[in-house]
Amino acid sequence: MTGPKPPEGGANPQGATRGLRADARRNRARILAAAEEVFAEKGPSASTEEVAARAGLAIGTVFKHFPTKQDLLGAIMKDLLARLSEEVDALASDGDPATALFTFVSQTVEQAARKKTVIGLLTESGVDVRVADAVRLLHEGIEGLLSRAQQAGAVRGDARPDEVLALLTAACQGALHAGWDPDLQHRTLAIVFDGLRPR
Amino acid sequence: MTGPKPPEGGANPQGATRGLRADARRNRARILAAAEEVFAEKGPSASTEEVAARAGLAIGTVFKHFPTKQDLLGAIMKDLLARLSEEVDALASDGDPATALFTFVSQTVEQAARKKTVIGLLTESGVDVRVADAVRLLHEGIEGLLSRAQQAGAVRGDARPDEVLALLTAACQGALHAGWDPDLQHRTLAIVFDGLRPR
Amino acid sequence: MTGPKPPEGGANPQGATRGLRADARRNRARILAAAEEVFAEKGPSASTEEVAARAGLAIGTVFKHFPTKQDLLGAIMKDLLARLSEEVDALASDGDPATALFTFVSQTVEQAARKKTVIGLLTESGVDVRVADAVRLLHEGIEGLLSRAQQAGAVRGDARPDEVLALLTAACQGALHAGWDPDLQHRTLAIVFDGLRPR
């Protein structure tokens, strides 16, 4: 036996894609993109078949990459959370501490509305273990943003991270499901931010 | 031929129950109650069969009253909106203008969390005609509550009804899907309310 | 609510069919008959769809009666065992003790070959609880037949019931899967019966 020859994938940040052939990795990404779109538009009860069609792949390929629908949903969340964490980190390192938190929230809500992502599912309720780590990561990132904003005097001292996350998810949900237009979105967030400022 | 005995179409607020025999009206109510519970617990993808079982009726009876599942979901929403409107009206007539709006919001969010009702669907996106009226009614009620609160100086003058509704639905969604515990719910709403107060 | 009106099914021996409407009971029987044929011909991996087609019913109907394929297989076995037990009882009450056991075995093997039933699966290995009772019943019946035959001096005294059942199932399997012709079947059983006689 000559043994398998994994294309030694160098330093790849996406753990799940390591050890996959180039084409498989490409398809995996396509599936995730398609799934994010489809589930955002039709909710988590959309069919896996439709995800496959949107990705331009056969249904079997989707199930080969994600053996159950739950796995697929979980992978989307993990991906989404990872992206948000990156944004948090970016803002934390080069943003103005006084506004970085608000920028992050605005940005995320806008994205939720625009890309109709499944952020509504990105919370701790019903999340399986595989996603839990990613959630914790985001928590910590927000915690950092918040404490900086508080030190800068931009946010009241008694606000806690879980409240910020609650407001964030609520706003995303609202923007997503109730179809807020940009103006309404802006005005609504203005009120929320006012609530977060020191009196 | 004796024919059915419509109990005179007097002034019956529940439009859909006019012209039904007493037992049929009772069944209709039972179905709605069961459906609200079931869909709350398992989401809108729960089966109609289960609704029938919970109501102690045969599946055929459910479909006799609500020809499609959509009709059933629509009826629940209408019911829910009607109940909310009633609460608004009650608060408008005998509540303290300065606090009635906040009370209403708190109350509604708490209910959403506790009863896990389908309030998430109670927005204008994707609402069929039959529910539109009920939504408008709630809008108007909130408008009244808001303007009173503003006149009493409890809420900033530049807040608009659609922002309040946006915050309400967002909070309900958050409470519902992210599983806020009572404490988190309270603290989060406190921030929102602070944002609504005059500076 | 008027409540369901089960057609008070009198004295019905088939426990599982009690409380079913006449048409449902008829269909249940049709499904079992079709399933017995199909699984006998193609083995247990034959599709439920084919069973439905053979029964002239929609696939949903089959799954309504037997929620899983396992349930269907289990029901067939139970049925088959019940039928065998009846034959044993009949032979025990009016047959000649000296020959009843051999008659039963011959008869059963012949039937297995002719009707291609799934008798091969009628053993204790991998049998779920629902069938266990039926198996026990058959055991007891054979035990009775055997002890009578021994008392009549037709069968050696040291033969045990489990050996008889083993020979029976083996012969059925052989007849079924190896396609014994009537002559071969007869000659083979003659040898087995000789082995069971006192020396």
Next chain:
Amino acid sequence: MTGPKPPEGGANPQGATRGLRADARRNRARILAAAEEVFAEKGPSASTEEVAARAGLAIGTVFKHFPTKQDLLGAIMKDLLARLSEEVDALASDGDPATALFTFVSQTVEQAARKKTVIGLLTESGVDVRVADAVRLLHEGIEGLLSRAQQAGAVRGDARPDEVLALLTAACQGALHAGWDPDLQHRTLAIVFDGLRPR
């Protein structure tokens, strides 16, 4: 161009392995061994993928050697029959004529039970052409064993080879599917052997 190097088609008993490179021949053997195990454990509906995994090879390699699953099953049978024929030959040449037949049957049944091989499929019904030769070979071997035993006075003169094969397959099936324990197996065969002895 150098081309493949067929290791001269000398006198190789395993027809199918002629003309294969050494590593390919090794893989073929590995696949057969894995397949025998897997199909024994899970029945013929086990997946080819699992066979590949057990063999430590890629699925493509399995299909390269055996273009269809049927081919794989057929090859296993042929292998098994060949092994049985060898045992028959060995017993015929150095065993006691009076007991060789019984030894062979006992041995084979025990193996069937222990290794849960696919012997159940080793009969004439549904056997494809590729296996037919091997079956014929076994027939002849048994015929030899039987006539010797008859000449030695250990088996009744009127027993015919097809009866012996029928009893053998039946016993294997029984042992395999009904899960006979060693004790039951022994007692059951004792009866069968008694039936084969001269009275």
Next chain:
DNA sequence: AATGAATGAGAATTCATTCAT
């Protein structure tokens, strides 16, 4: 030759909806 990703037909199961009783 070997690999393993992709394919897509097929299988089990669910469920909204219809209709005979």
Next chain:
DNA sequence: AATGAATGAATTCTCATTCAT
């Protein structure tokens, strides 16, 4: 009006087989 059995399309998941690497 109510019942609940039947329907069949849709869905999730499996697996034999093909084929680009």
